[in-house]
Amino acid sequence: MIKFTFTFLILTSFFIISANNNLFAQQETGTVRGVVTDSTNGEVLAFANVFIQSLNRGTSTDRKGLFFLTSIPPNRYYAVTVSYLGYKTKTEHVIVSPGKITEVDFELVPADVELETVEKVAEQIAKEKVTDVGLDKISIKDVERLPRGVETDIFRSLNFLPGVQSAGDISARYYVRGSNSNQNLVMIEGATIYN
Structure with missing residues (x-):
């Protein structure tokens, strides 16, 4: 019985210590936040795409151009990429600290969009021309x-x-x-x- 109690106490202690380590590890994540603006006029860019490829996680900016990426594993080097239609994609590198908010702001440069020439080719379908003759029959x-x-x-x-x-x-x-x-x-x- 003593052997069983001793084994039970060791396993319970090991379980409690592991659970506490997992709780502390979960609490020690970081956050990346920032704002995305136009570099030419300073206007915020709503609904821009923000992505951390190494984590395969992303978000979109809100109406005020703000974004938040939470629960980022700390003490690592991350490449945060922002893309927006009509603008050049921009990447900034950040190091996330545990329990802190890392700020990174993006100023996107408008992209010169060059469209290809569209050539519309059509052929006229030969129609049989029917002359409508006015005809009135009287009974x-x-x-x-x-x-x-x-x-x-x-x-x-x-x-x-x-x-x-x-x-x-x-x-x-x-x-x-x-x-x-x-x-x-x-x-x-x-x-x-x-x-």
Whole structure:
């Protein structure tokens, strides 16, 4: 029983000492913080990317250009890289101290963005040109609706169609939607009627 108690005490002590060492190790991390600004006008750059590649950890700046990277293992040399669209990527090297905040500010230089020339090439698709000829067919029922005395004269009955205008009662000329009188053709059952 004494042997069991002694072994239990040694294992418990070893466990407590290890737990305390882990707690102290966790408390002794460092923090990296800073601000990212434009080097030309000093404006803050919101939502810039901040990255420590050796730890595979990163963050983004807030609306005020500030960033915080916490729980960084101390006493090591880190390369902190900042990138932002339209600016040159910048890297600063820092040493993180245990329990302290390491400050590093970045002033990014605008990058000259040179775009490649875009050449747009298109071919016209050959279309079959269809001429839309105005055609109006008048049925027997339409002729019966015309006023009395008009239905027997073909050219007088044309004056009652929409868009048709005649030159007068004496003339057989008529104009459809402003066109010339020589551009109209009247047919009855396929036979051409000349005016």
